[in-house]
Every structure is written in C-alpha cells, then in structure tokens.
Amino acid sequence: MAKYYTKEHEWVELDGATGTVGISEHAAHELGDITFVELPKIGKAVKQFDTLAGIESVKAASDIYAPVSGKVVAVNDALDAAPELVNESAEEKGWVCRLEGVDAGELAALMDAAAYQQFLKGLE
Amino acid sequence: MKLIYELSVSGRSGVRIPVSDVPKAAPLPQSLRRAEPAALPEVAELDLVRHFTGLSRRNYSVDTNFYPLGSCTMKYNAKVMENAGSLFADSHPVLALLPGGPEKVQGPLSLIHGLEQQLAEITGMDEVTTQPLAGAHGEMTGIMVIAAYHKARGQNRRYVIVPDSSHGTNPASAAMAGYEIVTIPTAPYGDMDLDAFRAAMNDQVAAVMMTCPNTLGIFNPHIAEICEIAHQAGALVYYDGANLNAILGKVRPGDVGFDVIHVNLHKTFGTPHGGGGPGSGPVGVKSHLIPYLPTPRVVKGADGTFGVEAHPEGIGRVSDFFGNFAIMARAFAYITMLGREGLIEVSEQAVLNANYMMARLKEEYELPFDITCMHECVFSASRQLKDGVHAIDIAKYLIDRGFHPPTVYFPLNVKEAIMIEPTETESKQTMDSFIAVMLEAAEVARTRPEELHDAPVTTPVGRLDETRAARALQVCCEL
Numbered sequence: 053m054a055k056y057y058t059k060e061h062e063w064v065e066l067d068g069a070t071g072t073v074g075i076s077e078h079a080a081h082e083l084g085d086i087t088f089v090e091l092p093k094i095g096k097a098v099k100q101f102d103t104l105a106g107i108e109s110v111k112a113a114s115d116i117y118a119p120v121s122g123k124v125v126a127v128n129d130a131l132d133a134a135p136e137l138v139n140e141s142a143e144e145k146g147w148v149c150r151l152e153g154v155d156a157g158e159l160a161a162l163m164d165a166a167a168y169q170q171f172l173k174g175l176e
Numbered sequence: 177m178k179l180i181y182e183l184s185v186s187g188r189s190g191v192r193i194p195v196s197d198v199p200k201a202a203p204l205p206q207s208l209r210r211a212e213p214a215a216l217p218e219v220a221e222l223d224l225v226r227h228f229t230g231l232s233r234r235n236y237s238v239d240t241n242f243y244p245l246g247s248c249t250m251k252y253n254a255k256v257m258e259n260a261g262s263l264f265a266d267s268h269p270v271l272a273l274l275p276g277g278p279e280k281v282q283g284p285l286s287l288i289h290g291l292e293q294q295l296a297e298i299t300g301m302d303e304v305t306t307q308p309l310a311g312a313h314g315e316m317t318g319i320m321v322i323a324a325y326h327k328a329r330g331q332n333r334r335y336v337i338v339p340d341s342s343h344g345t346n347p348a349s350a351a352m353a354g355y356e357i358v359t360i361p362t363a364p365y366g367d368m369d370l371d372a373f374r375a376a377m378n379d380q381v382a383a384v385m386m387t388c389p390n391t392l393g394i395f396n397p398h399i400a401e402i403c404e405i406a407h408q409a410g411a412l413v414y415y416d417g418a419n420l421n422a423i424l425g426k427v428r429p430g431d432v433g434f435d436v437i438h439v440n441l442h443k444t445f446g447t448p449h450g451g452g453g454p455g456s457g458p459v460g461v462k463s464h465l466i467p468y469l470p471t472p473r474v475v476k477g478a479d480g481t482f483g484v485e486a487h488p489e490g491i492g493r494v495s496d497f498f499g500n501f502a503i504m505a506r507a508f509a510y511i512t513m514l515g516r517e518g519l520i521e522v523s524e525q526a527v528l529n530a531n532y533m534m535a536r537l538k539e540e541y542e543l544p545f546d547i548t549c550m551h552e553c554v555f556s557a558s559r560q561l562k563d564g565v566h567a568i569d570i571a572k573y574l575i576d577r578g579f580h581p582p583t584v585y586f587p588l589n590v591k592e593a594i595m596i597e598p599t600e601t602e603s604k605q606t607m608d609s610f611i612a613v614m615l616e617a618a619e620v621a622r623t624r625p626e627e628l629h630d631a632p633v634t635t636p637v638g639r640l641d642e643t644r645a646a647r648a649l650q651v652c653c654e655l
Contacts, residue, residue: 082591085642085643085646087643087646087647088646088647108646110642110643110646111585112585112588113344114588135647136647
C-alpha cells in the first residue's frame with residue numbers, strides 16, 4: 053500500500069482497515085533533533101485531523117494530527133528510548149502508532165506521495 | 177568556575193549556631209532517617225560571597241547590556257519603581273480581610289483600586305481584577321470568566337479559537353479551562369486567515385483569543401471585523417495584552433470590541449520581567465462580565481474610603497489576597513509618573529525603534545512580512561541558510577559579540593525566525609551597535625560560515641548540546 057500525506061505533514065499507510073501513522077521526512081527535518089515523542093494511549097479513538105500525539109524537538113513542541121479516523125491499537129515503544137529514530141527514519145522505523153477501523157474513503161482528503169512533493173515545493 | 181560543593185571543606189562554616197537550651201526531643205525513628213548525612217557544602221562566608229558574586233558576574237541582564245528578546249519586552253525599568261515596591265513592606269495583606277481591617281490599610285486598598293482604574297482607562301475596559309499572578313494566569317482567569325458568562329446564559333460551548341501565531345499559553349490556558357482548541361492558520365498578509373476564521377465560527381465557539389499586534393509584530397487590520405463576526409455568533413473576544421506596549425495611548429482594545437483583556441504588568445508597566453519577577457497579569461472586562469470577576473473586590477464607598485467586598489457570582493479566588501501587591505505598587509508608580517503623555521511616548525518610541533531595526537537589517541536578512549511593524553519585527557535566516565548557517569548560529573555569534581540574542585525559532589510560522597524587540601528604553605547608539613554586529617554576522621555567514629558554527633567561543637562553556645541535554649535529562653543531585 054502507498055503512503056498518503058496531510059498538509060500538516062503526517063503520513064498514513066493502510067493495510068486493510070489498519071493504518072500505520074507517522075510524520076514525514078520533511079517534517080522531521082524541519083523540526084530538527086527530536087527529543088521526545090508523546091505516544092497516544094492504546095485504545096484512544098480519534099477522528100480524522102484531531103490531535104493524536106505530540107512531538108518535541110530542540111526547536112518546538114508540536115501536535116501530531118490523525119491523518120485518518122480510527123482507534124489506536126499499537127504504538128512504537130522504541131521511540132521512548134530512541135526518539136532520534138524519527139530523524140533517522142521518519143517514514144519507516146520512526147512510525148508513531150497504528151490505527152484500526154480505518155475507512156479508506158478518508159484517504160480522499162489526503163495527498164499521495166507525488167501530490168505531497170508538489171505541495172512541499174509550494175511551501176518553499 | 178567550581179561548584180559550591182567543590183569548595184566545601186569539612187567543618188568549615190559561615191555562622192556559629194548557638195547551643196540549644198531547649199531539651200532534646202526523642203530522636204526520629206530509624207526508618208525516617210537518612211543513612212548518611214547530607215553532603216551539604218561547608219564553606220566560610222567569604223567563600224560563599226565570592227562564589228555567588230562570581231556567578232552574578234556571569235549573568236547577563238538588561239542592567240548590563242542590550243536584551244532584544246522578541247516577544248518578551250525586556251525593557252529597562254527605572255530603579256525608582258523598586259522603591260515604590262518596597263514602601264509597603266510593613267503592611268500585612270491579611271489585614272484587609274479582617275473585620276475592621278480595611279480602615280487600617282486604606283493606602284494599599286486605594287492603590288489597588290487606583291491601579292484597576294488606570295488599567296481600565298488604558299485598555300478601554302469597565303473593570304479590572306489584579307489577582308492573577310502572571311500573564312498565563314490572567315489568560316486562565318479570563319477564560320474562566322468567559323466560561324462562567326456562557327454558563328450563566330445556559331450555554332455549554334466547546335471551542336476556543338486561536339490563530340497559529342498566538343503565544344503557546346493561549347491554547348494551553350483555554351485547554352486547562354476545559355475547552356477544545358481550534359487553530360486558524362496565518363494568511364499570506366501575516367495575520368489570521370479571515371476566511372478560515374469565518375468557516376470555524378459557530379454557536380459552539382466560546383471565545384476567540386487574539387494577540388494584537390500579533391507575534392509577528394503586525395497590527396491586524398481586520399480586528400474590528402473579527403470581533404464583529406465573533407459577537408454575531410455569541411462568542412466573546414479575548415485580548416492577550418502581551419504586546420500592549422505597542423499601542424499604549426493609541427488604541428484601546430475595549431473600544432475595538434474586545435470583551436476581556438489581560439495585561440502583563442511585568443512587560444508593559446515598569447516591573448521586572450524574567451528572573452527578576454514575580455509577574456502580574458491583571459484582567460479587565462467589559463460590563464457584561466463584571467459579575468464573574470474573582471472574589472473579593474476592592475470597592476470605593478460613597479464617603480471616599482475603600483473597603484473589601486465578596487463577589488458572590490464570581491469565579492472564586494484565583495490567588496491569595498489581591499495578587500502580587502509589590503508588583504502592582506511598581507506599576508501604579510510607573511503609570512502615575514509617566515501619565516497620559518508619557519505612556520503615548522512609550523508606545524511611539526517602542527514602535528519607532530522596532531521599525532528602525534527592521535529598516536536597517538532587511539538589506540541582509542529576509543523579512544517574510546515586509547510591512548510597517550509595531551513594537552517588534554521578525555526576520556528569517558533563510559538567506560544565510562543557503563550557506564549552511566542557521567538562526568541559532570547567528571544567535572550564538574551575537575553572544576560572542578556581547579549581545580543577548582533575539583528570540584529564535586519563534587513564532588513557529590516563520591522558518592528560521594529571528595525576532596527582535598528593542599523596546600522604547602534603548603538609544604539609537606545602542607541599537608546601531610547591535611545592528612553593526614548583525615550585519616557583520618551576515619557577512620561572516622557569507623564568507624566564513626564555519627566561524628558561526630563554532631560560536632560562542634568567549635563564554636565559560638561553548639556550544640551546548642541541546643539535543644543531548646533534552647534526551648539524557650539529569651536533574652537529580654545526589655546529596
């Protein structure tokens with residue numbers, strides 16, 4: 053499955069009705085050295101674009117928004133000890149959590165990789 | 177420089193504690209005692225004095241040099257205000273709350289009442305409470321007043337709207353008061369996107385929190401319209417007074433349509449900011465919100481004397497007594513001494529200084545919102561970034577050249593932000609020497625960028641590893 057992106061720089065990758073969520077390489081680079089990821093609680097239900105988690109870097113503390121609605125079924129515990137994983141591998145090892153019960157229809161409100169790259173160009 | 181613990185010599189002391197003539201009590205049970213005595217530093221008085229005097233000489237303050245920390249209004253406060261603060265040291269705050277007490281503290285009560293009236297006049301509000309102990313505490317109080325207002329009208333509204341350029345305390349205060357936050361992005365003209373704002377407004381919105389001028393130092397030309405849109409939906413509009421310094425005597429938020437305001441005495445009104453605190457964040461409201469102000473209130477009787485009255489419909493107490501009284505005394509002295517003309521000069525000079533800074537620096541530094549600014553201006557180090565130089569590198573270089581850096585990486589909606597607020601108390605000569613160093617930093621960035629990466633080199637410690645400090649936090653001191 054391909055990744056889909058929000059304007060707030062989160063990504064989601066669907067596997068059936070389960071979506072893995074993280075922040076984009078671009079966001080990780082912009083934030084600078086990540087010092088803390090506030091992981092969501094397992095079982096937390098979120099609506100699309102609601103606040104899902106928090107992330108802190110030496111520059112700023114930011115919210116991570118849910119790219120799709122769903123219920124948190126897993127979190128990336130490795131980020132507790134090694135938040136730098138987000139800098140090193142934002143879109144692979146630095147994933148934040150998994151959401152269950154995702155409606156693929158919500159992807160329509162997101163951008164695919166090509167559209168996101170185009171969107172980033174517009175930000176420069 | 178050594179730590180005070182490293183200066184410790186066993187048995188050395190600065191004082192001789194008299195032998196106790198009180199019979200010894202039974203010793204603490206073993207379970208409550210520590211296994212070993214605490215390793216407190218043992219030093220003579222002279223060691224102690226030299227240690228702390230040495231530390232103080234490494235301090236940087238507005239008393240030693242220019243402090244252009246954007247958003248913070250690090251102005252110089254004349255020492256005479258400190259005297260005003262100490263005049264009332266003998267007056268105990270509880271006296272005003274005792275039966276028959278108020279007649280013995282007419283001076284302090286008239287000062288509280290007088291300051292409330294001064295602040296109401298300056299901000300265009302109807303009444304003011306001095307209780308909140310800081311700006312963010314004022315925000316919290318203001319939002320609780322707003323919540324009480326809606327509740328009294330049988331409405332249970334859920335949302336508070338903040339622009340993305342707002343101070344982080346705005347959403348935090350509203351969230352602590354139980355509201356959900358709706359963030360509105362900044363439009364290309366540098367302020368809250370009006371269309372997005374209109375779309376977010378509905379009958380579930382309790383309040384809109386605005387900082388005006390905003391964190392970019394820009395006065396929002398749509399502010400009256402924003403107030404109108406909010407009021408039409410039954411929402412109230414909150415004015416964050418953090419940047420009031422820019423508009424003293426020019427615009428009264430109450431006249432524009434704001435319902436609630438907090439002011440930072442410790443920024444705008446001549447009292448210390450930063451480590452020198454404490455703060456004070458009085459809250460002013462329009463008449464429809466007066467019933468919900470915190471209790472008690474200082475009131476003036478028909479005979480001209482002052483009393484203290486309970487305010488039963490209010491949100492309760494938000495601090496002990498009436499707030500940070502010694503800070504209020506300083507602010508009262510500041511406002512009274514400057515008067516109407518003086519306060520107008522404060523804002524005019526603050527704005528003139530910021531615009532001078534902006535005009536001189538924009539040749540070398542990117543100015544994302546190139547319009548006349550108010551009391552501060554926000555640059556971006558984006559041009560320097562092309563040579564691998566970040567805002568933080570320029571900030572560290574300024575330390576080497578004797579200046580406190582401006583605020584960097586804030587506001588968040590400007591990449592590589594450098595936010596400069598000279599304040600009204602700085603001379604052209606001081607600003608010129610700062611500008612010269614900023615221009616020099618731009619030159620170094622172009623020609624020898626690596627020098628900036630090494631800065632600072634003149635300080636007791638060089639570039640600190642902020643990432644490691646945050647990731648491997650050690651705040652425990654083993655005694």
